[in-house]
Amino acid sequence: MAQLASLAPTPDDFHRPPLTTNAEGRRRTVGVEIEYAGLTAEASARLLAEAFGGAIVEEDAHSFAVRGSELGDISIALDSQYLHPGKYAPLLGSAGVTLASWIGSAASYIIPCELVTGPVPIDALHRVDEAIDVLRRAGGRGTQDGALYAFGLHFNPEAPRLEAETVAAILKAFVLLNAWLRREVAPDTTRSLLGFADPFPEAYVDRLVDPAYWPDLATFIDDYLVSNPTRNRDLDALPLLAFLDEERVRAALPNEKIRPRPTFHYRLPDARLSDPGWSIAPDWNRWVAVERLAAERERLDTLGEAYRAFEGEAKSWADVAERIAFR
Numbered sequence: 001m002a003q004l005a006s007l008a009p010t011p012d013d014f015h016r017p018p019l020t021t022n023a024e025g026r027r028r029t030v031g032v033e034i035e036y037a038g039l040t041a042e043a044s045a046r047l048l049a050e051a052f053g054g055a056i057v058e059e060d061a062h063s064f065a066v067r068g069s070e071l072g073d074i075s076i077a078l079d080s081q082y083l084h085p086g087k088y089a090p091l092l093g094s095a096g097v098t099l100a101s102w103i104g105s106a107a108s109y110i111i112p113c114e115l116v117t118g119p120v121p122i123d124a125l126h127r128v129d130e131a132i133d134v135l136r137r138a139g140g141r142g143t144q145d146g147a148l149y150a151f152g153l154h155f156n157p158e159a160p161r162l163e164a165e166t167v168a169a170i171l172k173a174f175v176l177l178n179a180w181l182r183r184e185v186a187p188d189t190t191r192s193l194l195g196f197a198d199p200f201p202e203a204y205v206d207r208l209v210d211p212a213y214w215p216d217l218a219t220f221i222d223d224y225l226v227s228n229p230t231r232n233r234d235l236d237a238l239p240l241l242a243f244l245d246e247e248r249v250r251a252a253l254p255n256e257k258i259r260p261r262p263t264f265h266y267r268l269p270d271a272r273l274s275d276p277g278w279s280i281a282p283d284w285n286r287w288v289a290v291e292r293l294a295a296e297r298e299r300l301d302t303l304g305e306a307y308r309a310f311e312g313e314a315k316s317w318a319d320v321a322e323r324i325a326f327r
Helices: 041-052 093-107 126-137 164-176 178-185 189-193 202-208 217-227 238-244 246-252 281-294 297-309 314-326
Strands: 029-036 055-060 063-069 072-078 113-117 153-157
Touching (some): 029 126, 041 055, 041 072, 041 126, 164 202, 164 217, 164 238, 202 217
Antiparallel strands (some): 063 072
């Protein structure tokens, strides 16, 4: 069992979204991805297996998994596809595995590890904070610990429903609250300079938030692909759209690396793993605020109208959005 800090978050610290079950009536889940430095993938896997149980599986020299733990399946790997030739395209033929191992050993000083959980029930997210505490105590470092670090915390919340209206409503709510989210999250400057988690283009946002814009699924996907032919968005919807209509997405983006799954991919928050006061709860709760707005059609449309009429500076929209969304 993981050793917890005295003020570790509890289930009550994690807000519940309006819809806690998925389209099939089962409890919703969320995958969590955390980037960090200071520990190897192997050391991380052994620490987590000791804390949560499970079997350690070595996938290559820089990629490990813990199967069947109390937190479910967990993977930990250096965050570069080129260091995992067994998973991706081979490097230099049969020499690729050895070369990747050597490169990875040197690159581990600048390339972060990435911890990826399997689907975690939304009422068990506090267990992810327990895993963070294990890695923190062992010397894990976060994005604030190095000038070149640009480590992110990503959530993969399962879509509560799989029809166009729900997907559009969540994306509308997200872009309308984007300025507020960025003010509250305050992403690290390095991540911003390197272009991680870019916002949606203004022209697309203006069209999306129009209260009259409630297209069918095919139109919604086509409009999204025209304006967002990339995974580099603070809320990447491509995995979800590919799950809903893979043929349509692949036809538009044949070379984009997309793994279809019934989840959004929220990429805005920082990972501050070494900070003893850091928890994923506040950033999860901000995501829940997006879902709560999405579930209130009248408030969502009111905020959309206000956005399209707003003529102030972009940063000042955060105050307007907060007043309307949370009054």
